[in-house]
Amino acid sequence: MSEQYRNNFLREVEANVEEGEWVKRCMQCGVCSGSCPLGPHWEHPPQELFMMIRAGKRDEVLKSSSMWMCTSCYNCIARCPRELPITHIMHGLAHYAERLGLAPKNQQTNKFAQRFWNNLSKTGRVNELKLTLSFYFMNGFMAGVKMSLNMQKVGLGMLLSKRLNPFEILGGHGCKDSKGLQAILKKAREIEDAKIAKFQG
Amino acid sequence: MTDVVATNQTILVVGGGISGMTAALEAAECGKDVILIEKKPSLGGRVAQLYKYFPKMCHPTCGMEINLRRIKANQKIRILTMAEVTEITGDSGNYSVNLTISPRYVTENCTSCAACGDAVETEFDDEHNYGLKKRKGAYLPFLMAYPQQYVIDPRLIGTADADKAKSVCKYDAINLEMQEETLTLNVGAIIWATGWKPFDANKIQAYGYDRIPNVITSVELERMMDPTGPTGGKILRPSDGKEAKDIAFIQCAGSRDRNYLKHCSRICCTATLKHTTYVREQYGDEGKSTIYYIDIRAIDRFEDLYHKTKADKTVSFLKSKVANITQDKTTANPILHGVNTEGYQRYTNAHELVVLAIGMEPSVDFKQLGVNLSINEHGFIENDPSNGGMFGAGVATDALDVNRAVQSATASALRAIQVVNQVATAEG
Numbered sequence: 001m002s003e004q005y006r007n008n009f010l011r012e013v014e015a016n017v018e019e020g021e022w023v024k025r026c027m028q029c030g031v032c033s034g035s036c037p038l039g040p041h042w043e044h045p046p047q048e049l050f051m052m053i054r055a056g057k058r059d060e061v062l063k064s065s066s067m068w069m070c071t072s073c074y075n076c077i078a079r080c081p082r083e084l085p086i087t088h089i090m091h092g093l094a095h096y097a098e099r100l101g102l103a104p105k106n107q108q109t110n111k112f113a114q115r116f117w118n119n120l121s122k123t124g125r126v127n128e129l130k131l132t133l134s135f136y137f138m139n140g141f142m143a144g145v146k147m148s149l150n151m152q153k154v155g156l157g158m159l160l161s162k163r164l165n166p167f168e169i170l171g172g173h174g175c176k177d178s179k180g181l182q183a184i185l186k187k188a189r190e191i192e193d194a195k196i197a198k199f200q201g
Numbered sequence: 202m203t204d205v206v207a208t209n210q211t212i213l214v215v216g217g218g219i220s221g222m223t224a225a226l227e228a229a230e231c232g233k234d235v236i237l238i239e240k241k242p243s244l245g246g247r248v249a250q251l252y253k254y255f256p257k258m259c260h261p262t263c264g265m266e267i268n269l270r271r272i273k274a275n276q277k278i279r280i281l282t283m284a285e286v287t288e289i290t291g292d293s294g295n296y297s298v299n300l301t302i303s304p305r306y307v308t309e310n311c312t313s314c315a316a317c318g319d320a321v322e323t324e325f326d327d328e329h330n331y332g333l334k335k336r337k338g339a340y341l342p343f344l345m346a347y348p349q350q351y352v353i354d355p356r357l358i359g360t361a362d363a364d365k366a367k368s369v370c371k372y373d374a375i376n377l378e379m380q381e382e383t384l385t386l387n388v389g390a391i392i393w394a395t396g397w398k399p400f401d402a403n404k405i406q407a408y409g410y411d412r413i414p415n416v417i418t419s420v421e422l423e424r425m426m427d428p429t430g431p432t433g434g435k436i437l438r439p440s441d442g443k444e445a446k447d448i449a450f451i452q453c454a455g456s457r458d459r460n461y462l463k464h465c466s467r468i469c470c471t472a473t474l475k476h477t478t479y480v481r482e483q484y485g486d487e488g489k490s491t492i493y494y495i496d497i498r499a500i501d502r503f504e505d506l507y508h509k510t511k512a513d514k515t516v517s518f519l520k521s522k523v524a525n526i527t528q529d530k531t532t533a534n535p536i537l538h539g540v541n542t543e544g545y546q547r548y549t550n551a552h553e554l555v556v557l558a559i560g561m562e563p564s565v566d567f568k569q570l571g572v573n574l575s576i577n578e579h580g581f582i583e584n585d586p587s588n589g590g591m592f593g594a595g596v597a598t599d600a601l602d603v604n605r606a607v608q609s610a611t612a613s614a615l616r617a618i619q620v621v622n623q624v625a626t627a628e629g
C-alpha cells in the first residue's frame with residue numbers, strides 16, 4: 001500500500017501540503033527561480049522543487065533545506081504567469097517535512113520556527129522576551145552573548161517604546177483559556193496525523 | 202456630404218486590414234454590394250506595418266497591391282476611410298448602423314504631389330511607425346496608402362501651417378472647413394474585421410520597456426527593417442543609434458500570463474523565427490540571435506521554419522522565461538536575469554538589444570462599443586448563432602497569421618452572403 005502512494009508523491013503533496021494542489025499547474029517557465037533573491041544560495045529553487053515533486057522525488061524534496069530558506073519576499077508570486085501561490089507552497093512543504101520528521105535538524109529557520117511555535121502554543125500569546133533570548137542563544141552560549149551585545153541598542157529601543165516588557169521573564173501573559181487552546185491544537189494535530197497516516201500505509 | 206447607397210442586401214465590413222479587404226472582395230466578387238469602413242486614413246491594417254511576412258518571406262506591399270487592384274476593378278465595393286461605427290440597432294437582415302466620418306481636410310482632387318507636406322513644418326509622432334519617427338502635419342500615411350490621398354492632422358487646423366498647406370496646393374484639394382459627418386446605413390449583414398493591437402509593453406514592469414531604451418517590441422523591429430522606415434532599414438539601438446548585432450528575443454511578452462493576456466498569441470513564436478532571418482539578412486554570420494522561450498509554438502506547417510532556424514549557427518535557444526531585465530550603465534546593454542530550465546543554471550546575460558515578442562489583443566472592446574456580439578474571455582469574437590447577421594473575421598476572432606486570417610475572412614463572407622441572399626429571397 002505505502003509504496004503505491006510513495007510513487008505518487010504529487011498526490012500526497014496535493015492532499016497534505018498547504019496549497020499543494022497548485023503544484024501540477026506549474027508550466028516550468030522558470031520565472032520564479034530566476035526572480036528569487038536567494039538564487040544561487042539554495043539547492044533547489046521553487047520551479048525545480050515542483051518538477052521534483054512531479055517526478056516523485058519524495059526524500060530529496062522533503063529532506064531539502066531549500067523551502068526553509070524562503071524569505072517570503074513574494075517576488076515569485078508577483079511574476080508567476082500561472083498565479084501559483086509559490087511562497088505558501090514553500091512554507092507548506094517545510095511544515096509538512098517537519099511534521100514527518102524529515103526536515104533538516106540544524107537549519108536555522110527551522111530551529112527558530114520551532115522555538116516560536118513552542119513559545120506561542122504554550123499560552124496562546126508570544127512571549128517576546130523569552131522568544132528573543134531563546135533565539136539569541138539557540139546556537140550556543142557564546143554565540144548568544146555575542147548576539148545580545150550586538151542587538152543591545154535595538155533591545156533598549158524596544159524597551160523604551162514599550163515593545164518589550166522585562167517582566168515577561170516571570171511567566172508573561174496568555175490568552176483567556178489556554179487549556180481550551182491546547183485541546184484545539186491537540187485535535188488539529190490528530191486530524192493532520194490521520195491525513196499523513198493515509199499516505200504512510 | 203458623403204452619399205452612400207445601402208440597402209438591407211448590403212454587407213458592411215468593419216476594418217480594412219487584410220481580413221476586411223478579403224471579406225469585402227470575396228463578397229463583392231460574388232456580386233454583393235459591400236461597404237468597407239476603416240477608421241484610419243488608409244486601408245492595409247497591421248500587415249502593411251510588417252517588413253516581410255512568413256511563410257514565404259514576401260513583402261506585404263506585394264499582397265497589398267494585388268488586393269488593391271482587385272478593389273479598384275470592382276464597382277460593388279464602396280470604401281469609407283476615417284470612419285467608425287458608433288451604434289448598431291436592428292437584427293439579422295435589417296441592421297441600422299450609425300457611423301461618424303472624421304474630416305480628412307483633403308478631397309479626392311489630391312494627386313499626392315507632396316507639396317503640402319513639404320510646406321508644413323509642424324511634426325507629430327508617426328503612427329505607422331509606432332512613434333519611432335515623426336511625420337509632418339500634412340502627410341500620406343505610408344507609401345502604399347489607399348486611397349492615395351494626403352491627410353491634414355486635425356491638430357493643425359486653425360494654425361498658420363494649415364493655411365500654408367492650403368496655399369501651396371495647386372489642385373484645390375484642401376478644404377479646411379471640412380466637418381465631422383454622421384451617417385446612418387441600412388445593411389443586411391455585418392462583418393467585424395477590426396483586428397488587433399500590440400499589448401502595452403509598459404505593463405510588463407520587470408522587462409523595463411518604459412525605462413531601458415534598448416528594449417524594443419517585435420512590431421517596432423518590423424518597422425526598423427523597412428528601408429523607408431525610421432532607421433532606413435537598419436537595426437539601430439535607440440540609446441546610441443549604433444547597429445545591434447547581438448539580439449535577444451523574449452517570447453510570451455504579455456501572453457500566456459495570467460497577469461496580462463491569458464491566451465497564447467500564436468504567431469509570435471513564428472514571428473521571432475522570422476526575425477532571426479532579419480538578423481541574418483543584416484549581418485550574415487556576424488549576427489547573433491538568442492531566443493528565450495517557454496516552449497516554441499510554431500504551429501503545423503511553420504514547424505519547418507523552426508527546424509531551419511535551429512540549424513542556423515547564429516541562433517541559439519534558451520529555455521527560460523526571463524525573470525527581469527536591468528541595464529548596464531556604461532554600455533546601455535540590457536542584462537537579462539533568469540534560470541535556464543534545462544539544467545537549472547542561473548544566468549545574467551548582456552545583449553546589445555532586446556526584442557519583446559509582444560502579444561496580440563483585440564483592437565476593439567466590443568462590450569464597450571455596445572454591440573450585441575458573443576465575446577470570449579480574451580475579448581475575441583466567438584462566431585455564435587446568437588450573433589445573428591454579424592460575423593467575426595481574422596484576428597478579431599483570434600490571434601491568427603495572415604493565411605488563417607484570410608481563411609476566416611472568406612468563411613465570414615460566405616456567411617454574410619447567405620444572410621443577404623435570404624433577404625433577397627424573402628423580398629422576392
Ligand SMILES: Cc1cc2nc3c(=O)[nH]c(=O)nc-3n(C[C@H](O)[C@H](O)[C@H](O)COP(=O)(O)OP(=O)(O)OC[C@H]3O[C@@H](n4cnc5c(N)ncnc54)[C@H](O)[C@@H]3O)c2cc1C
Pocket residue numbers: 215216217218219220221238239240241244245246247248251253254255256284285286394395396397398419420423468472475559561564565594595596597601602603604606
Ligand atoms: C510582430 C508580428 C509579426 C507578424 N508577422 C507575420 C508574418 O510574418 N506572417 C503572417 O502571416 N502573420 C504575421 N503576423 C500576424 C498578422 O499581423 C495578422 O495576421 C494580420 O494583421 C491580421 O489582419 P486583420 O485584418 O485580421 O487585422 P489588422 O491587420 O489589425 O486590421 C484591422 C483593421 O481594422 C481597423 N479597425 C480597427 N478598429 C476599427 C473600428 N472600430 N472601425 C473601423 N476600422 C477599425 C484597423 O485600423 C485595421 O486597419 C505578425 C504579427 C506580429 C505581432
Ligand code: SF4
Pocket residue numbers: 025026027028029030031032033046047050076079080081082083084086
Ligand atoms: S513561475 Fe510559476 S509557472 Fe513558472 S516555473 Fe515558477 S511556479 Fe511554475
Ligand code: SF4
Pocket residue numbers: 032035036037038046069070071072073074075076077086087090
Ligand atoms: S517568496 Fe520565497 S521562493 Fe519566492 S522569490 Fe521570495 S524567497 Fe524566493
Ligand code: SF4
Pocket residue numbers: 307310311312313314315316317318351369370371372373374375
Ligand atoms: S493635398 Fe494638394 S498639395 Fe497636398 S499632396 Fe494633395 S494635391 Fe499635393
Ligand code: SF4
Pocket residue numbers: 452453454456457464465466467468469470471496497498558
Ligand atoms: S506563440 Fe510563442 S511567444 Fe507567442 S504567446 Fe504563444 S508560446 Fe508565447
